[in-house]
Amino acid sequence: VAAGIKGAAATGKKGVAPSGKRPARNDVALIVSDRPASAAAVFTTNKVKAAPVRLAMKKIRSGQARAIVVNSGNANACTGARGMEDARVTADFAAGALGINAGEVLVASTGVIGEPLPMDRLVRGVLDAALVLDGSVEDVARAIMTTDTVPKVSARTLIIGGKRVTLTGIAKGSGMIAPNMATMLCFLVTDAAVEPKALDTMLRRAVGRSFNRITVDGDRSTNDTAMILANGAAGNRAINLRSADLPKLQDAMNRVTWELSRMIAADGEGASRLVEVYVKNARTESDAEKAAMAIANSMLVKTAVYGRDANWGRILAAAGYSAAVVREEKASIFINRVKVASAGMSTGRDKAAAREMDSGDIVITLDLGLGSGEARVMTCDLTEKYIVINAQYRT
Amino acid sequence: VAAGIKGAAATGKKGVAPSGKRPARNDVALIVSDRPASAAAVFTTNKVKAAPVRLAMKKIRSGQARAIVVNSGNANACTGARGMEDARVTADFAAGALGINAGEVLVASTGVIGEPLPMDRLVRGVLDAALVLDGSVEDVARAIMTTDTVPKVSARTLIIGGKRVTLTGIAKGSGMIAPNMATMLCFLVTDAAVEPKALDTMLRRAVGRSFNRITVDGDRSTNDTAMILANGAAGNRAINLRSADLPKLQDAMNRVTWELSRMIAADGEGASRLVEVYVKNARTESDAEKAAMAIANSMLVKTAVYGRDANWGRILAAAGYSAAVVREEKASIFINRVKVASAGMSTGRDKAAAREMDSGDIVITLDLGLGSGEARVMTCDLTEKYIVINAQYRT
Numbered sequence: 001v002a003a004g005i006k007g008a009a010a011t012g013k014k015g016v017a018p019s020g021k022r023p024a025r026n027d028v029a030l031i032v033s034d035r036p037a038s039a040a041a042v043f044t045t046n047k048v049k050a051a052p053v054r055l056a057m058k059k060i061r062s063g064q065a066r067a068i069v070v071n072s073g074n075a076n077a078c079t080g081a082r083g084m085e086d087a088r089v090t091a092d093f094a095a096g097a098l099g100i101n102a103g104e105v106l107v108a109s110t111g112v113i114g115e116p117l118p119m120d121r122l123v124r125g126v127l128d129a130a131l132v133l134d135g136s137v138e139d140v141a142r143a144i145m146t147t148d149t150v151p152k153v154s155a156r157t158l159i160i161g162g163k164r165v166t167l168t169g170i171a172k173g174s175g176m177i178a179p180n181m182a183t184m185l186c187f188l189v190t191d192a193a194v195e196p197k198a199l200d201t202m203l204r205r206a207v208g209r210s211f212n213r214i215t216v217d218g219d220r221s222t223n224d225t226a227m228i229l230a231n232g233a234a235g236n237r238a239i240n241l242r243s244a245d246l247p248k249l250q251d252a253m254n255r256v257t258w259e260l261s262r263m264i265a266a267d268g269e270g271a272s273r274l275v276e277v278y279v280k281n282a283r284t285e286s287d288a289e290k291a292a293m294a295i296a297n298s299m300l301v302k303t304a305v306y307g308r309d310a311n312w313g314r315i316l317a318a319a320g321y322s323a324a325v326v327r328e329e330k331a332s333i334f335i336n337r338v339k340v341a342s343a344g345m346s347t348g349r350d351k352a353a354a355r356e357m358d359s360g361d362i363v364i365t366l367d368l369g370l371g372s373g374e375a376r377v378m379t380c381d382l383t384e385k386y387i388v389i390n391a392q393y394r395t
Numbered sequence: 396v397a398a399g400i401k402g403a404a405a406t407g408k409k410g411v412a413p414s415g416k417r418p419a420r421n422d423v424a425l426i427v428s429d430r431p432a433s434a435a436a437v438f439t440t441n442k443v444k445a446a447p448v449r450l451a452m453k454k455i456r457s458g459q460a461r462a463i464v465v466n467s468g469n470a471n472a473c474t475g476a477r478g479m480e481d482a483r484v485t486a487d488f489a490a491g492a493l494g495i496n497a498g499e500v501l502v503a504s505t506g507v508i509g510e511p512l513p514m515d516r517l518v519r520g521v522l523d524a525a526l527v528l529d530g531s532v533e534d535v536a537r538a539i540m541t542t543d544t545v546p547k548v549s550a551r552t553l554i555i556g557g558k559r560v561t562l563t564g565i566a567k568g569s570g571m572i573a574p575n576m577a578t579m580l581c582f583l584v585t586d587a588a589v590e591p592k593a594l595d596t597m598l599r600r601a602v603g604r605s606f607n608r609i610t611v612d613g614d615r616s617t618n619d620t621a622m623i624l625a626n627g628a629a630g631n632r633a634i635n636l637r638s639a640d641l642p643k644l645q646d647a648m649n650r651v652t653w654e655l656s657r658m659i660a661a662d663g664e665g666a667s668r669l670v671e672v673y674v675k676n677a678r679t680e681s682d683a684e685k686a687a688m689a690i691a692n693s694m695l696v697k698t699a700v701y702g703r704d705a706n707w708g709r710i711l712a713a714a715g716y717s718a719a720v721v722r723e724e725k726a727s728i729f730i731n732r733v734k735v736a737s738a739g740m741s742t743g744r745d746k747a748a749a750r751e752m753d754s755g756d757i758v759i760t761l762d763l764g765l766g767s768g769e770a771r772v773m774t775c776d777l778t779e780k781y782i783v784i785n786a787q788y789r790t
Binding site for chain 2: 045046047048075077078079080112113114115221222299300303304306307309311312313314316317319320321325326327328329341343344345346382383384386387388390391
């Protein structure tokens with residue numbers, strides 16, 4: 001883990017989630033830097049934003065922060081003025097417990113929408129976490145989970161200006177995932193020194209190529225947040241937008257966020273297969289992205305993958321109703337390396353393709369034959385389990 | 396049924412669908428007018444269009460037709476030059492069997508994408524149907540079904556210019572349903588006399604308020620088609636765009652297409668509940684439509700309905716990520732008449748709302764409190780059965 005950064009997980013006695021909805025487990029996490037850090041964040045584009053998102057949007061303008069409080073189980077969204085007050089009190093309380101300024105504490109929440117935070121329990125959790133501050137990265141990653149089945153952690157170590165630098169990331173998300181980071185939380189910490197403006201730019205680039213390129217069900221949430229703290233404990237000369245070292249750290253950030261994205265798609269609610277949709281030779285990159293998103297979001301494509309049916313007609317039809325230019329007579333489709341359609345028609349190799357689907361995760365490639373635009377989107381198949389999970393769990 | 400119009404259903408020996416995929420049953424339908432008729436049609440907006448759609452788009456320009464050949468089981472989509480030739484041969488063959496011009500025969504197909512039509516079987520079915528021409532409306536409606544569980548028929552009788560006029564419609568569709576008429580076929584026949592231009596205008600209006608306002612899974616197909624024949628056998632003076640009688644027939648057409656739409660949504664693959672999403676007081680009508688569509692397409696909303704969970708947070712979140720203007724503090728949400736959210740916050744009446752969901756089909760009302768735009772969209776809940784149907788059946 002990055003030097004000078006600690007984390008802890010705890011829970012209020014009965015948990016933060018509405019009672020009876022979930023077994024009590026750690027559902028409050030704290031991430032703290034032992035010194036002031038540069039901070040940046042990217043938030044949901046949903047017009048209905050949770051209170052912690054609105055609060056963090058204001059605080060992040062300073063480009064500085066030292067701590068992040070996260071709770072799972074309750075989104076503190078659609079909770080009106082009380083919700084804003086609760087988010088503020090949470091930050092203030094954590095600041096008091098940690099002996100830092102309230103302006104240095106960011107908050108994030110995930111879980112059920114429309115119920116007020118049980119402040120007594122949450123505050124207890126924050127206090128417990130603040131007193132200990134000795135959790136492992138995995139402990140913290142577990143405490144931010146909702147319907148996730150596994151904690152998601154990724155890290156890289158690199159040398160910048162002769163100094164050893166670590167970048168560690170955790171994320172949660174498995175349903176309600178769509179571009180623009182739906183119901184997705186990601187927290188990155190690094191001991192590199194980075195100027196706030198450079199940090200913001202790098203985070204936006206990394207998110208654009210990772211969390212904005214995964215989709216489970218096309219729903220975008222009220223709470224999505226990706227945050228990064230960079231505390232400079234590594235002792236490198238601070239990276240700015242013109243630093244020769246920026247691309248190196250950017251690359252590490254891209255890899256960490258892409259790995260976390262992949263873990264989220266693979267943990268898609270009820271998923272049995274991770275699916276990469278790769279659209280190439282589209283008229284433009286934007287066209288490639290639109291076609292890839294339409295395919296990745298198509299319930300018919302996703303159920304076909306679940307049925308191990310190389311149903312390329314559904315793939316081409318999804319591209320056809322996206323806003324991308326599609327000329328079927330130019331299009332080829334591959335399941336892994338098996339070409340199932342050529343010039344918009346069957347190659348008769350559906351059975352070989354079905355065997356690919358049966359043997360593991362797959363790459364669907366659509367070659368539109370119209371230009372040089374390309375895009376990759378990660379998704380998963382759609383199974384009965386998704387229905388069961390979402391008919392029962394409240395988000 | 397409209398005077399002077401007959402229908403028949405038949406099948407090639409083993410059916411038109413790829414062998415082994417479905418039990419053999421009637422899968423070829425013929426609709427024939429005993430005299431020339433005005434004709435109009437609306438087609439899918441998918442850029443990947445099936446061969447019969449491309450052929451019918453050309454033929455309909457004349458504004459005249461006498462017969463429609465429909466097959467289920469095979470979409471004749473993504474079948475290249477051979478597919479176009481097959482569609483043409485089908486129309487020519489039917490024209491020969493009926494003793495009319497090939498230019499007067501329209502074709503439509505629905506079913507699996509990407510496999511060539513088994514022409515020997517299809518031609519046999521067309522011939523059998525043409526020889527008899529004594530099917531009931533329900534027989535014909537059954538022959539165009541794919542994953543539909545019930546045939547869909549609606550009719551109205553009215554007086555126009557002192558003459559008794561009948562309008563009869565049949566439709567198919569249950570999955571891959573989305574605005575712009577995805578995998579939906581609708582055939583309307585009337586014995587009213589209507590000029591082609593007026594018929595086209597009326598059909599577009601009716602479709603815009605019915606088939607374009609239902610959604611099951613957001614997928615739009617390659618084959619969607621709504622067609623109407625108006626043969627004038629009733630003997631009324633032909634309706635044109637300025638006729639005082641136009642609104643009366645328009646009203647009947649709106650009702651018939653709305654009823655058929657409702658039947659399609661209610662028969663949504665695996666559905667257990669019909670759901671009407673009503674957005675009102677949006678900034679504009681377009682905003683209302685966008686918000687209603689986002690809610691109706693949200694997998695999280697649809698699974699919540701299946702779970703009988705009045706999860707209004709998901710409803711507001713879906714409106715929030717649509718392109719509509721949403722200010723949560725202005726929004727109210729109702730499940731039937733139970734107000735579950737007011738000023739963007741819980742009213743604490745979730746349990747009463749859940750009881751409404753348990754007792755039958757529901758209306759979700761979102762009052763955005765911003766203007767006077769409104770829109771209604773029909774959809775259904777999302778259940779495990781949808782997954783099973785679409786993982787197994789090839790479209």
